Structure formats: structure tokens, C-alpha cells
Amino acid sequence: MQSVAESLERLGDLARSATVTQVSTAFADAGHELALVGGPVRDALLGRDVHDLDFTTDARPDRILSIVGPIADAVWDIGRDFGTIGARFGDDTVEITTYRTDSYDGETRKPDVEFGNRLEDDLLRRDFTVNALALRVPEVKLVDPSGGVEHLLSRTITTPSSPEISFGDDPLRMMRAARFTSQLGFTVDEDTRRAMTEMADRIEIVSAERVRDEISKLLVTDRPRDGIELLVETGLADRVIPEIPALRLEMDEHHHHKDVYQHSLTVLDQAIGYEKERHPGSEPDLVLRLAAILHDIGKPATRRLEPGGVVSFYHHDVVGAKLAKRRLTALRFDKATIDAVARLIELHLRFFGYTEGHWTDSAVRRYVRDAGPQLERLHMLTRADVTTRNRRKADRLGFAYDDLEARIRELQEKEELDAVRPDLDGEQVMRILGLRPSREVGDAMRYLLELRLDHGPLGEEEATRRLLAWWSERSAS
Known part of the structure; x- marks a missing residue:
């Protein structure tokens, strides 16, 4: 102050x-x-x-x-x-x-x-x-x-009346206390914190829309980690977004893996850092921040303790995308936000296959196609997901993603990759094959799109030749 x-x-x-x-x-x-x-x-x-x-x-x-x-x-x-x-x-x-x-x-x-x-x-x-x-x-x-x-001087959050009375009047104030710890960098005093813990179940009378708005306001602060930790520690998160406290997986003395909860908070911190680095002065990106804190929520449901002390989380990306969609829908987020967050979670592991072997141009095109308008957010989320303390591994992953982004830029410049379309449109396909609007036209368009993704732009003449060959083979079979 x-x-x-x-x-x-x-x-x-x-x-x-x-x-x-x-x-x-x-x-x-x-x-x-x-x-x-x-x-x-x-x-x-x-x-x-x-x-x-x-x-x-x-x-x-x-x-x-x-x-x-x-x-x-x-x-x-x-x-x-x-x-x-x-x-x-x-x-x-x-x-x-x-x-x-x-x-x-x-x-x-x-x-x-x-x-x-x-x-x-x-x-x-x-x-x-x-x-x-x-x-x-x-x-x-x-x-x-x-x-x-x-209290401003001591950087303390407390209530004018007793916290029990204040939170009884409006339970959402408990979530607002968490938001102010992130927004102002203040600390909630012990009596207020104790009341939040004891009265956490009262938040259930608050509408989903008001809870959603408070979560959103918390996430777009400069340091949402502090507020999220307070929501988890007081038990409020168990009632409004239980997928986050569920990340605190019990550790087994024979099976070891990183602390998924702390990892997710670090990913959120790092995603905010990339967001500010790439778009200084811009409004906070709520979609990116939701995806960052929720990206691993599929892990509790998919954790398997394997022989030899190995822990696996197979398909946690797909499971996590479904869980995120379900939770954000319950919180009354808009459809565009829900779809974007779920897509980012579903794709957040895709890049790690890039480090295991050289991707073809076709694989890069498909990565861009699948990400669609979320591509830049996916770049930031994937980079933020690297939290290893092994400097050599972190550098290797960072260099690999630098390479992937460079290849995407090169293909974008050559092929207008952001708007990948088949070389022929629907009218041309119907004219060439003598078709009327039908399922067959859709099949032909999907075939041409796969050609475009596999081989890049072919031009109208070559695309027509391949379309006729495909149709002939299809008709014969």
C-alpha cells in the first residue's frame, strides 16, 4: 500500500x-x-x-x-x-x-x-x-x-460483522474471499477462514450462474493459484468444482508419480506467463486458464498402478475432456467456452508424439486442422504443461515445440494452412461425378480433404484425376 x-x-x-x-x-x-x-x-x-x-x-x-x-x-x-x-x-x-x-x-x-x-x-x-x-x-x-x-494496511480479508452472519447472508462471499486473495494478494484471517470451512456446504444454495461468475473472476486475476488453493483447503472447491481437489491423488510407497494437483497449479501459472508474453496488455484469456487448471482432471479416473512401480493414466486426455464438458455445462458456461476448453484438454497430449519421431507434413497439417481456432492456445497450453525439473528434458521439449511451430508457419505460408479445404468444392464434385446432393457427395468431399491433408495442394486437374479413380474403385467394389 x-x-x-x-x-x-x-x-x-x-x-x-x-x-x-x-x-x-x-x-x-x-x-x-x-x-x-x-x-x-x-x-x-x-x-x-x-x-x-x-x-x-x-x-x-x-x-x-x-x-x-x-x-x-x-x-x-x-x-x-x-x-x-x-x-x-x-x-x-x-x-x-x-x-x-x-x-x-x-x-x-x-x-x-x-x-x-x-x-x-x-x-x-x-x-x-x-x-x-x-x-x-x-x-x-x-x-x-x-x-x-x-485491514488494508495489514493486507487482511475479514468481514464487517461476524463471518458466520456475513456468509449466512450470502454464501457466495466465501468464494469472493478466495478471489480477493488472488486479486489483492491479501490473506484471509483465521476466524474468516474457519467460518469458510465450517460453512462450505452453504454454497450449495447459490445459483450455478453466480458460482460460475465468481470462478471466472478468480481465474482472470494475476495469480489465481492463491484463491484456488484456499477454495480447496476450505472444502468449497469440493462443492463447486470437485474435479480440482480430486487431483490430490494419494501417493503409494511403491508407485511414484508427480503431484497432479500441484502440477496443474504450475501449468496454470506458466500458461498465464505465456499468455502475457505473447499478448502483453490484452485481457486475460479465461478459456486458456480453464483448460490449464482442468487439463489433467481425467487422471484420477484413469490411474492404474502397474508392475514395477509404474503409474499409467491412459486416455486421461479423452476422459478429462468429457469431465470438463460436464462440469462447465453444470456451471452454465456458454457453449463456445465449453467446446474450446474440452478441445484443448482432448488435444493437450498430441504434441508429445512429436518428440518420439519425426512428423510428416501430413501429421502437422492434421494437428493444425484438429486444433482449428484453438491452435495458439494449444501452443501455450502444451508449453505450459512442461513442468519437469530436469533441465535437459525441458530444453528438449522446448526445442521440439519450437521446431513444430516453425514447421506450422512454413506450411501456413506455402499452403494457407489455416483454411485447409479440398481442392474441389461440392458443386465441382457433383458435376464431375454426375451426382445430386447426397451422402456420396459428402464421402467424396471427405476423401478430397484427406488427400489435401496428406499431400498438400494438388490443383484442380490432379484432384479431379484422383477423384475419378477413387469413384471408379468405389463403384466397382
């Missing part, structure tokens, strides 16, 4: 920014309180970039609309029933929410929304003390009823 003087200066700069000044002046002129709250205040104190602006006020939703409507570039009220009005001012997106003192029935996450009248009461209902901070504007006064600044 920056110095106290720097933190106060950052808060002052935030309060004096154009959007905050415009909004706070409008509320003051209307006779209402307004305060920046939560993340923007926390991040300003930490010296982090502030993005979206969250405000809270004593004004009710209809009154908020009447104040911001005339001055905002756009306004939306999709969260009106919960007291939230959204607005856009230039490049800034803001949310303004009425003070709330919600109550919960303990059976579901849906609260009885109750509007409040005091800022301090609103802050005390929030998830963690480091988020229960507010900056009154325009007067620039910090409000901290639960010691959030002290």
Missing part, C-alpha cells in the same frame, strides 16, 4: 475528477447525500487503477433517476428494484444505489430488499471491511466504520 499522504492525495484526485464532481454537485444541489463506496475507494487507497465508479446515496431510485437523467449521456434502470440506477458520463460508467439494510431468510440468497437512511448501516452490511469504505463527496470525507483502512 502507498504512503498515507499518497493515499489521501489519490482520494482527493478521485473526488475532484470530472465525473465525480458533476454527479456529487447534482446530488448536493438536490439536498441528498452521496458517497463513493467499495472498490473505487479501496483501489484508490491501494494505488490501483480505478475503473467503474460506484456511489451510494440516501435518495430513492426514482429520485436518483430524476437527478442523473438530465445530466448523464445515458441512463438505465435494470437494477431499479434493488435500488440501483446505472448511467454513463463520457467514458465513465457509474452505478448509484440507495442505502440498503437488507434482511435474509437463511434459506436462499435472495434478500428482502430494504432501503436505509444511514451510510454507516449500509457499509456494515457489505462483504469485507476493505470494501466497507466510503468517501463522502463533494466534501471528501472518508467513512470507515469497521476498520477497513487498518
Whole structure:
């Protein structure tokens, strides 16, 4: 955390920014309180970039609309029933929410929304003390009823009320605590951690969509390992994504293999490193990170203890792809994400055959064809999967993949490999063979695609000759 003087200066700069000044002046002129709250205040104190602006006020939703409507570039009220009005001012997106003192029935996450009248009461209902901070504007006064600044200084995650009450109100806060360990680099205090462990089963009342969103937010932090380890150690992962803690395979004194759980965390770390190296400044790649942490989830189901102390995991790639598809579907991930992650897991072992013998151009073409739009992610995942401490072996695998990527580039330049197509299209095939649309046309197109993959571009004349020979032989048989 920056110095106290720097933190106060950052808060002052935030309060004096154009959007905050415009909004706070409008509320003051209307006779209402307004305060920046939560993340923007926390991040300003930490010296982090502030993005979206969250405000809270004593004004009710209809009154908020009447104040911001005339001055905002756009306004939306999709969260009106919960007291939230959204607005856009230039490049800034803001949310303004009425003070709330919600109550919960303990059976579901849906609260009885109750509007409040005091800022301090609103802050005390929030998830963690480091988020229960507010900056009154325009007067620039910090409000901290639960010691959030002290916890920022000690880099500690704890709750404003007792963790049992807080997590009872919203069990998803337990997963959010894990996310903040990764996002902020903070440590969850012992009482909060103990409550997470004892109340882990409460997460089961939270919708799959909210759990999915929290897992996604955790994975796109700079160091998701810390949060994943906390989810596993507290038992939360057993209830939301049990395939990860299942990677902690029991070791046998006679059969030895690497720690699959720690290996998977290292693969995730290394995949993030390759992602940042290849695409500096880009948004985090959720698909790659999901594939990295899940790539070996087929191992527990396929582990076999062989004679001589050997351990095998035959077909764990195929099994893992099916398990990942099932879990991500249960978590309500979108189909494109599910298919991409499953494909990467299914293909993540393919490269290791390259080190066992020289691949033909045909084999390289098929590798590219099978990876499709996931090729670059497959490059990063495969490289990240090398976690051996044997420097000679690591170098050999690295050099082999350098060679494979070089060959792919060469074939791409010569053959437009990214868009491998048969040398003839369906209309040409029907004309040459005298066919109408039918299964036979599909068979012919598949034959031509195999030719293209095996031999590269043949040209229309040679492709026609081979097609006629194939059709003649097929017809005779």
C-alpha cells in the first residue's frame, strides 16, 4: 500500500475528477447525500487503477433517476428494484444505489430488499471491511466504520460483522474471499477462514450462474493459484468444482508419480506467463486458464498402478475432456467456452508424439486442422504443461515445440494452412461425378480433404484425376 499522504492525495484526485464532481454537485444541489463506496475507494487507497465508479446515496431510485437523467449521456434502470440506477458520463460508467439494510431468510440468497437512511448501516452490511469504505463527496470525507483502512494496511480479508452472519447472508462471499486473495494478494484471517470451512456446504444454495461468475473472476486475476488453493483447503472447491481437489491423488510407497494437483497449479501459472508474453496488455484469456487448471482432471479416473512401480493414466486426455464438458455445462458456461476448453484438454497430449519421431507434413497439417481456432492456445497450453525439473528434458521439449511451430508457419505460408479445404468444392464434385446432393457427395468431399491433408495442394486437374479413380474403385467394389 502507498504512503498515507499518497493515499489521501489519490482520494482527493478521485473526488475532484470530472465525473465525480458533476454527479456529487447534482446530488448536493438536490439536498441528498452521496458517497463513493467499495472498490473505487479501496483501489484508490491501494494505488490501483480505478475503473467503474460506484456511489451510494440516501435518495430513492426514482429520485436518483430524476437527478442523473438530465445530466448523464445515458441512463438505465435494470437494477431499479434493488435500488440501483446505472448511467454513463463520457467514458465513465457509474452505478448509484440507495442505502440498503437488507434482511435474509437463511434459506436462499435472495434478500428482502430494504432501503436505509444511514451510510454507516449500509457499509456494515457489505462483504469485507476493505470494501466497507466510503468517501463522502463533494466534501471528501472518508467513512470507515469497521476498520477497513487498518485491514488494508495489514493486507487482511475479514468481514464487517461476524463471518458466520456475513456468509449466512450470502454464501457466495466465501468464494469472493478466495478471489480477493488472488486479486489483492491479501490473506484471509483465521476466524474468516474457519467460518469458510465450517460453512462450505452453504454454497450449495447459490445459483450455478453466480458460482460460475465468481470462478471466472478468480481465474482472470494475476495469480489465481492463491484463491484456488484456499477454495480447496476450505472444502468449497469440493462443492463447486470437485474435479480440482480430486487431483490430490494419494501417493503409494511403491508407485511414484508427480503431484497432479500441484502440477496443474504450475501449468496454470506458466500458461498465464505465456499468455502475457505473447499478448502483453490484452485481457486475460479465461478459456486458456480453464483448460490449464482442468487439463489433467481425467487422471484420477484413469490411474492404474502397474508392475514395477509404474503409474499409467491412459486416455486421461479423452476422459478429462468429457469431465470438463460436464462440469462447465453444470456451471452454465456458454457453449463456445465449453467446446474450446474440452478441445484443448482432448488435444493437450498430441504434441508429445512429436518428440518420439519425426512428423510428416501430413501429421502437422492434421494437428493444425484438429486444433482449428484453438491452435495458439494449444501452443501455450502444451508449453505450459512442461513442468519437469530436469533441465535437459525441458530444453528438449522446448526445442521440439519450437521446431513444430516453425514447421506450422512454413506450411501456413506455402499452403494457407489455416483454411485447409479440398481442392474441389461440392458443386465441382457433383458435376464431375454426375451426382445430386447426397451422402456420396459428402464421402467424396471427405476423401478430397484427406488427400489435401496428406499431400498438400494438388490443383484442380490432379484432384479431379484422383477423384475419378477413387469413384471408379468405389463403384466397382
